[in-house]
Structure formats: structure tokens, C-alpha cells
Amino acid sequence: MKFFKLLIFFLFLVTVSCKNKVPAKAGVIPQPNLIEYQQGTFMVSENTVIVSENSEEGKRIAAELISFFDKNFNLKLNTSTKIQDNAIQLIISEDGDNKEAYQLNVTKKGVSITGKTYHGVFYGVQTLKQLLTPKTLINAPILHFVHIKDAPEFGWRGMMLDVSRHFFPKDSVKKVIDILAMHKMNKFHWHLVDGIGWRIQIDKYPELIKKGAWRKVKENKKPWEDFEATYKDTEGEVYGGFYTKADIKEVVAYAAERYIDVIPEIEMPGHSEAALQCYPEFTCDGEGTSGVYCAGNDGSFEFLQNIISEVVPLFPYKYLHIGGDEVGKSAWLNCKKCQKRMQDENLENAEELQSYFVKRMEEFIHSKNKKLIGWDEILEGGLPERATVMSWRGFEGGIEAANAGHDVVMSPGSPLYFDHNQGKSEFEPPSWGGYNNLLKVYDFNPVPDAIAADKRHHILGGQANLWTEQIKTLSHAQYMMLPRLSALSEALWTSPNQKNKNEFIKRIDVHFDRFEELNYHFAGSSLAPDYNVTYNKADKTFVLELKNELGINEIRYTLDGTAPIVNSELYTTPIRYTKPINVHAQAFRNGEPIGFPLKKMFSTGFGDKCKVTYTHPYNESYSGGGEQALFNNKFANPRGDDPNWQGLPKKDFEVIIDLGEPNALSYVGLNFFQHIGATSVMLPTQVVIGISEDGKTYQIVLDETLETIKDRDPIIKRIETEFEKQDVSFIKISAKNRGQLPEWHIRNGDAWVFVDEVTVK
Known part of the structure; x- marks a missing residue:
């Protein structure tokens, strides 16, 4: 029976050791300035004791560890003031002159966290908690033998x-x-x-919180527009x-x-x-x-x-x-x-x-x-x-x-x-x-x-x-x-010669699991699909590359407009196309979607022969990338500072696009921008689109009057039209600028029109 129990315990250790398959150093953020692993492991058990001084700070940090082991491993650890083996020791030492420095050692005797003050000990505890999380990688409190000597670069x-x-x-x-x-x-x-x-609260001036802490909410106005302090019980x-x-x-x-x-x-x-x-x-x-x-x-x-x-x-x-x-x-x-x-x-x-x-x-x-x-x-x-x-x-x-x-x-x-x-x-x-x-x-x-x-x-x-x-x-x-604070913590804690961006990317991927376990709402933006489109003149094909900022995790996509699922096509090589495609791409992490999807229609009607003639030139500060900006397959986002917007003040946007050769088309669309709360950019009042085969006689395929929208938030307005398929060599687009900003606008002066990405199919 005794042998059988030992065998079961041995198998348990093997099982949890296999689960703890990724070295804990992969996920410590910010990166310690010295971290050295040795052979061997120490397992925290119900017999492990937390040793600390009988002081308020010592007891408080010990209580944090007790709570951590209880929540993560269902271990009820006891405390002591007596130094002993099989312990997690919180030690104050007079060595060193940096109150935030700490050393963390894991040996067969247990764990010791040493600092000149409890500042350092506290930071050592944060590192210890990261060494034992996330649960996706670690399901038992097993620690690799390690020596960590750490201190912040900046105070x-x-x-x-x-x-x-x-x-x-x-x-x-x-x-x-x-x-x-x-x-x-x-x-x-x-x-x-x-x-x-x-x-x-300021007692000498009670109106500051009776009135100054409250404001009237006004329809179609941001808090700072026509701000009016008031009282909480105001109608x-x-x-x-x-x-x-x-x-x-x-x-x-x-x-x-x-x-x-x-x-x-x-x-x-x-x-x-x-x-x-x-x-x-x-x-x-x-x-x-x-x-x-x-x-x-x-x-x-x-x-x-x-x-x-x-x-x-x-x-x-x-x-x-x-x-x-x-x-x-x-x-x-x-x-x-x-x-x-x-x-x-x-x-x-x-x-x-x-x-x-x-x-x-x-x-x-x-x-x-x-x-x-x-x-x-x-x-x-x-x-x-x-x-x-x-x-x-x-x-x-x-x-x-x-x-x-x-x-x-x-x-x-x-x-x-x-x-x-x-x-x-x-x-x-x-x-x-x-x-x-x-x-x-x-x-x-x-x-x-x-x-x-x-x-x-x-x-x-x-x-x-x-x-x-x-x-x-x-x-x-x-x-x-999140996760930007994680990046900043390493920029300010870790010495420059210890920073490694590629290793950080691996560790932040582990850190994402910690955020999930703590129920923190973090951004998956660094994993979300981004794109780049190039045109190959040799074979007249377009090449779409998908990527994300960190270069990790899967990107899956569809070309039929449906939302990708975990079994959709896996992106591995650039997508070549000669006809317009509707791309819907999504990043997946651990089988679940993360970050926002990419949803774009990439057109093919514009080759290297295309030319654009402007009636009124765009403003050089808002060129969108120059004369090819209207069809470079780079879509502007709803921000006035996005470099892909092409803008002009006061005058109408009028262009003729010479496709260079006939194209069988049945669709033309483009985007306009408005953000009343932060810019002078407003939607045009009218948009007219015409198509022509000879560049002289134009068939009007869209003549749309746009209603005025007073919403302060950013708007991208898609203007599009479908028509009977026919050969098109020229496209003429005009958008009426309202000239001056209306009286109700928060700004004065010229109105701007911002336009981007003409799409055809």
C-alpha cells in the first residue's frame, strides 16, 4: 500500500510537471535584470510556511501570498516568524541602497525573497506570482530553481x-x-x-463639490462644449x-x-x-x-x-x-x-x-x-x-x-x-x-x-x-x-541591455492569459489583422498580405463576406487576385477570436495606367499619399489624423479618373469623413458620380443629396452605386463642399471635405 501511494504521488508529479511545460521566465513582465535558472524544482505544498517579520508590512504581504495560493491552488498556508525549510521567506536585509531592489531565490529548501525594504519584497512577490501563473500553463505550484536579482532602471x-x-x-x-x-x-x-x-472635497469652499462637481448634459454637445456647472438636483x-x-x-x-x-x-x-x-x-x-x-x-x-x-x-x-x-x-x-x-x-x-x-x-x-x-x-x-x-x-x-x-x-x-x-x-x-x-x-x-x-x-x-x-x-x-502598460513597465523597469523585443512578444502572449484570469478587459489590437496591397505589373495581379503587429497567432479569412471561424482558411502566404475580393479576416488565439476583424473590399479596376485630374487641388497637408491615394487600397480610419484621408478646404472635390483602358464595371463606391467634435471636416452636401467610355459623354449613375448630420462623433459615410455592367474608361466624381461651417458648428471658418479610396468592381 505504501509503495502504491508513492507511485501515485510520483505519477502526480510527472503529470503536473508536464503541464508546467513552459518555463515561467517566458511570462515575467517587466523582465528581471538578472534571471538564472538551475536544474531542479520546488513544490509549494500545504506544509509550506510563509515566514515574515511580525510587522504590519510583513503580515500584509504574507496575507497577499496566502490569498494567492488559496485562490490559485486551493492551498491554505500558515505563517511563522521562524526561519525554516519548506518555506517562502520574506526577508529584510540591510544590503544595498535601492529600496525597490529585490532578490528571489528558489532552491530545494524553498523560496526566499529579500529586499532592503518591503518595497523590494513586494516587487519580489509580484514576480513570484507571475512565476506561478497563468493557469493555462501551470496547474500546480511547482517552481524551477532560479536566482533573480532585480532593481528598476528608473524611480x-x-x-x-x-x-x-x-x-x-x-x-x-x-x-x-x-x-x-x-x-x-x-x-x-x-x-x-x-x-x-x-x-x-474642500471644506472652506463647499460650492466646489456642490456645484463644481456636476455639469449639465446638453444634447449633441460634448462635456467641454458650452460647459455649465450645476447642482446635482438640477432639473x-x-x-x-x-x-x-x-x-x-x-x-x-x-x-x-x-x-x-x-x-x-x-x-x-x-x-x-x-x-x-x-x-x-x-x-x-x-x-x-x-x-x-x-x-x-x-x-x-x-x-x-x-x-x-x-x-x-x-x-x-x-x-x-x-x-x-x-x-x-x-x-x-x-x-x-x-x-x-x-x-x-x-x-x-x-x-x-x-x-x-x-x-x-x-x-x-x-x-x-x-x-x-x-x-x-x-x-x-x-x-x-x-x-x-x-x-x-x-x-x-x-x-x-x-x-x-x-x-x-x-x-x-x-x-x-x-x-x-x-x-x-x-x-x-x-x-x-x-x-x-x-x-x-x-x-x-x-x-x-x-x-x-x-x-x-x-x-x-x-x-x-x-x-x-x-x-x-x-x-x-x-x-x-492593457497591454500598453505592460510595455511601459518594461521600458521603465528593465535596463536597456536586458530588453529584448522578440522575447517580450513571447512573454506578453503569456501575460494575456493572466489578464483573462483576472477578468481584465485588455486590447487585442496588437493581434488584429492588418494588411498591405501591392500591384505586380509583370502579371497584372494584386497581392494582399495579412499580418499583425506582434507577428504571432493565427489569422483566418474568408473571401465570401462571411465571418471567419476557427476552421476557416488559415493565412500562410499572400493572397493573389485579379478580380475584386471581399476579405473578412480574424485573428485567433487558443481557438478563440481576438481583436477586431479586418473587413475590406479590395478592387482591381485601377492599374498602373490610371491617372487622376483634379479640378481643385487637395491640400498638401492632407494629401492622402498623393495622386494615387484614391485607389491605393489603403483605407482611412475614422480619425482626422489618419494619413490616408485626402482633404481640401472650402472648394468642391472634383476628379476625373482615367482608367487607362476599358473595364467592365457595375459598381463604384468611396468614403467621406466627418468629425464635428474635433475637426472642421464635414460631409459634402451632394455627391454625383458619372461614368464614360470616351471621356466626353458621361452617364450619371449616382446623384445623392446628403442630409446634414449634427452628431459630434466621427463618421465615415460610404457613398456607393450599382449599375448595369458596361465598359468604363473614365469615372467622374464631384462632391459639394458646404464652403463655410454652419453657425451651430463649434468652430468657425472654412469647411473641409475628406475623401478616401474609390472602389470599383
Whole structure:
């Protein structure tokens, strides 16, 4: 019987060892700076003990491990303060000088995680948890013998969450902090105040949360359009929310338990409509509620100093962010009080007045034992000596500040604005701005060569920013964060000589399973099919290549318009075609679709002989790629900055396409764009399409009047027509531009027409 039990146990070990077939190092993110595997394994069992000091921190981290083993392996582990074998030991050592460094060793005696402080021990625990997940690869708590010695490259590894545009309840904020913690990020920038929402309780000024935290919801208008602060019980639809001081303390304590510092942002002197609609006496004379504090009014400074005096006790970390970006200075130039301030202080321009404002607030913040940090506009007019710069308008502001001896956090919009798209699909959820894909984030280096060698220590690290104009839910926020935060964590933690993009791709694939097990809504954009079409002049064939950003997982496709399934044609080689094809492609991972599909009709009517004649030339800034842009098989997405749009202001879009030879056609279609909320691009009012065999006499096959659509969201309008099949040598397309933007538009001036990709079959 005893032999039989030993045999069963041996077979169990063989089984679980086979299941743990992929070395755990394949999935650790961020990549440790030294990781060495040896022969042998250690298995955590119900007899394994977690050893830690009898301190609050030690017991808290031990409790995290107890919860992890219970949830993942149904093991109920005990704790002890006595060093022993068959244990997971959490050890504090005086060695080293980096409080975030740790060592993790797995031997036959068990696991030891050592750090100078519990910061390091906590990070070692995050690595241990990754060594034992995901369940798709590991179903038993078996660890390979390993030695890991690790420390971060940069001390500032952060992310900003904007809760002004759209409010996130404190439990959602905690879930964001959980994601930061699992990636060893250590800074949470909490954008609590902006023009369209005040989110923090201030006892001295109760209107800030009674009124400033709420806004009227207006039909067909974005929150920042015609913003109006109001009260929660106002008639009609009202949106908002705020954090009490108790809420703030709870979130700050929650972050501290995960060794994350919280940096509050109290916006000034601009982006302050919400506050100034509550307290308009601090606005410049005659400006109503311009959103800029009056720099000539001492009351403005008293107001902000009183606010800061209440904010400071809530946030133990040394930094306080004042914003300082995008200050509309016209109010100051038209204000008698501000003009007098400029005269009294010998200030030559509005930039120097901004510098005066920032320096005066910096002195007060310093008196509260805090350090001022602000966006790179605080450089304008002169930077306070002790100020730290957060560079968002590229790297230039950070380079200037660092070379002048100031500390800098690099946070450039490209690639670290996580509110930007991360995939090229038109099906991506609403976003703002450009395109920051996963590997672009991975390649981020916060220390540009333009910084002098003796000034590079001023680069504290980097930070991503998640602005929430378009992001209303935690699920959407997670989608925009993940997996880009994983890439950023490695860019900021791992030393450059240890980074390996190909290995990261393997590890992020494993990491996706962890996201699924944690029920995180992550983006599959890096796996979604993308395409490239070329024309082979020799045999007059078109060649379609399918790919994705990471170059992994299956892509399956159909050519009959149906949605691909797991048994559909597997893409292995480029698709050659001589007739138009309807491609529907989908990435599959572990037998399940992931990411958005590719759905395009690729036409063949345009060969190398095609020529386009424009009645009115397109604008060179929006060329779409030149005179072949209308039929290059590159489809623009619903973003005004997509380089495939061809645009012209004020005048009509009129072209004649000479096909070079007759083509038997029965269909013509093309796309137009509109985005009222962010651009001057509007749909045309009328589209006419004609076809001809001789280029002189045209048959009108479409004459469509388009209704005006006032929706603020981006629109791609497909205009298409089918007709009796016939030989066509010329296609004439005209689209009526409305000329001037209508009065109800949020902008003034010329209307633009954006057009892309004429398709024929």
C-alpha cells in the first residue's frame, strides 16, 4: 500500500510537471535584470510556511501570498516568524541602497525573497506570482530553481488617470491601482481637477463639490462644449461625482499598501472653468468664466493657497501637480488688474505673468514641504528654481528643463498618451488623438541623446497619461491601459541591455492569459489583422498580405463576406487576385477570436495606367499619399489624423479618373469623413458620380443629396452605386463642399471635405 501511494504521488508529479511545460521566465513582465535558472524544482505544498517579520508590512504581504495560493491552488498556508525549510521567506536585509531592489531565490529548501525594504519584497512577490501563473500553463505550484536579482532602471514609473472629464468611483480607481501594482509601477497621478469637473472635497469652499462637481448634459454637445456647472438636483440630466476626504484617504492608503505614491493635480491657472463658475470673483474683469484665474487679483492666490492647505494633509508623497498647461492668456491681456500686476512686477508679456503666477504658487507649496510639478508649459517665461517638469508636448520641454538642471518626468503624447488609438481598425472603441501601438510604447526611452551626460540623472523616469474625454467606464479604461502598460513597465523597469523585443512578444502572449484570469478587459489590437496591397505589373495581379503587429497567432479569412471561424482558411502566404475580393479576416488565439476583424473590399479596376485630374487641388497637408491615394487600397480610419484621408478646404472635390483602358464595371463606391467634435471636416452636401467610355459623354449613375448630420462623433459615410455592367474608361466624381461651417458648428471658418479610396468592381 505504501509503495502504491508513492507511485501515485510520483505519477502526480510527472503529470503536473508536464503541464508546467513552459518555463515561467517566458511570462515575467517587466523582465528581471538578472534571471538564472538551475536544474531542479520546488513544490509549494500545504506544509509550506510563509515566514515574515511580525510587522504590519510583513503580515500584509504574507496575507497577499496566502490569498494567492488559496485562490490559485486551493492551498491554505500558515505563517511563522521562524526561519525554516519548506518555506517562502520574506526577508529584510540591510544590503544595498535601492529600496525597490529585490532578490528571489528558489532552491530545494524553498523560496526566499529579500529586499532592503518591503518595497523590494513586494516587487519580489509580484514576480513570484507571475512565476506561478497563468493557469493555462501551470496547474500546480511547482517552481524551477532560479536566482533573480532585480532593481528598476528608473524611480518614476507612473500613470495618470483623469477623473475630471469622466468620473471614476473609488472602487474603480482601486482596480486601476491593482493593475499598476502587478506591473511594478510606483506612481499614480490623480488628475482630480480640470475645467469640466472638480472632484475633491474642500471644506472652506463647499460650492466646489456642490456645484463644481456636476455639469449639465446638453444634447449633441460634448462635456467641454458650452460647459455649465450645476447642482446635482438640477432639473434635466446631470453628470458628475466627487471624492470626500475620507474617500481620498482610503485610496491613498490602498495605493500605499501597494507601494504606489499618489500625486494629486490641482489645475491652475487655466483649465479652471468648474472652479470659476462656482467662485467667479477670481475671474478677470469682463471675462465671465474664461477658465483662467485672474493673476492680478490677490484673492485668486489666497483661494488656491487655502485649497492647497486642505489638499496637502491628504497626500503624504512629496509632489503636488499644478497642471499649468494650455493657459488662455488673452483674458490677462484684457484685464486691468493683470496689466497693473505686469507693471508692478516689471513683466514684459503674458508668458512672464504666467511664470510669476507659477513661482508665487511654488513658494507657497514649498512652504508646505511639497515640491511643485507641472506640465512643460510652466517653462514659459521662466521656471521656478525648485520645480519639476512633466514633459508632454514631445521630449523638447524635458530636454530643456533637464539641461537647465531641473528634474523631469518624460510623458510625451507620442507614445505615452493612452487615450490614443492602439489599433488601426475602424472598430476600435472611441479614442482621442493619434496612434500609439504596443511596440511603440515598448521602444520608449525617457533619456534622449540631446540631454547632456552630466544632466541625465535629472530624468526621474516616465509616465503614461489616460485622459477620459472618450472614456466613461472602468472596462474602457482597462482596454486603453492593457497591454500598453505592460510595455511601459518594461521600458521603465528593465535596463536597456536586458530588453529584448522578440522575447517580450513571447512573454506578453503569456501575460494575456493572466489578464483573462483576472477578468481584465485588455486590447487585442496588437493581434488584429492588418494588411498591405501591392500591384505586380509583370502579371497584372494584386497581392494582399495579412499580418499583425506582434507577428504571432493565427489569422483566418474568408473571401465570401462571411465571418471567419476557427476552421476557416488559415493565412500562410499572400493572397493573389485579379478580380475584386471581399476579405473578412480574424485573428485567433487558443481557438478563440481576438481583436477586431479586418473587413475590406479590395478592387482591381485601377492599374498602373490610371491617372487622376483634379479640378481643385487637395491640400498638401492632407494629401492622402498623393495622386494615387484614391485607389491605393489603403483605407482611412475614422480619425482626422489618419494619413490616408485626402482633404481640401472650402472648394468642391472634383476628379476625373482615367482608367487607362476599358473595364467592365457595375459598381463604384468611396468614403467621406466627418468629425464635428474635433475637426472642421464635414460631409459634402451632394455627391454625383458619372461614368464614360470616351471621356466626353458621361452617364450619371449616382446623384445623392446628403442630409446634414449634427452628431459630434466621427463618421465615415460610404457613398456607393450599382449599375448595369458596361465598359468604363473614365469615372467622374464631384462632391459639394458646404464652403463655410454652419453657425451651430463649434468652430468657425472654412469647411473641409475628406475623401478616401474609390472602389470599383
